[in-house]
């Protein structure tokens with residue numbers, strides 16, 4: 256039976272990349288109503304890089320508010336934080352024993368995040384994709400809406416599911432599909448067209464935060480790196496121009512148009528004209544979300560109730576799947 260799972264880390268404030276690559280599509284998937292949807296604030300992933308405990312608390316609640324403000328309805332989707340459901344960690348350990356070291360060593364996110372000093376990063380950062388496989392498979396999820404950057408991890412999840420099933424001679428875990436669609440599956444940094452926009456990037460000017468006000472959004476777009484050429488007549492004219500391409504993609508995703516339509520509309524115009532139009536569009540689409548987020552943040556107890564209720568629902572699905580996995584592996588008492 257089809258089921259949707261996806262997660263976001265409370266490792267900082269939400270960005271436009273998270274919104275276009277993930278949240279907006281989570282809401283659309285929920286509203287299609289053809290598959291049950293489970294959305295998770297993955298706090299255990301966030302601590303693979305040290306987090307100040309108070310900030311983690313706040314970021315978890317703020318992210319929950321961000322989900323709801325972006326259209327995730329906790330009465331239609333299951334919405335909870337990862338650490339509240341023990342099955343993630345339990346199955347995660349089993350998957351640490353299924354995944355091969357060589358598979359993990361090929362993960363590009365680890366290489367990017369570890370940088371040159373990989374001796375000094377946490378073991379958890381390295382094991383991250385095995386825990387992510389557990390996040391997905393502990394619900395027997397079949398569809399995983401993510402941004403382009405998570406494709407490799409979902410493919411690793413498929414490999415883990417297949418290897419578990421082979422190793423134990425069972426057909427227990429489904430082999431899930433990444434769902435990567437839309438005009439902005441990889442929103443790039445506003446400062447560097449070769450780097451993705453990230454909530455953990457040290458430069459605030461590299462990203463648009465969902466909590467940025469209109470002035471901040473306008474300023475960041477105005478200062479976004481571009482080349483001196485005007486917008487081209489056709490999409491092909493954006494080749495080799497990653498920064499220009501990025502701004503066109505963002506415009507397309509926010510307006511619901513295709514990148515080709517956006518290029519046709521602004522053909523031959525300067526960025527001095529395009530950027531203010533993009534800023535207006537971004538403010539128009541994002542300000543209702545940030546207003547709703549601040550409203551929700553005024554009642555943290557209500558947010559905690561929503562998460563606790565979601566965790567109960569999630570646990571009811573995860574617990575029997577973990578128990579069965581333990582039995583398959585040969586654990587006494589499961």
Ligand code: ATP
Nearest residue numbers: 263264266272276401402440441442452453454455
């Ligand atoms: P971090 O820098 O801490 O890794 P992040 O911004 O990459 O934070 P994640 O929590 O790792 O956010 O990812 C949450 C979801 O957002 C994933 O589905 C991921 O693919 C998507 N996503 C993240 N950044 C982008 C981006 N720049 N463009 C499109 N989707 C993105």
Ligand code: MG
Nearest residue numbers: 264404453454
């Ligand atoms: Mg990330």
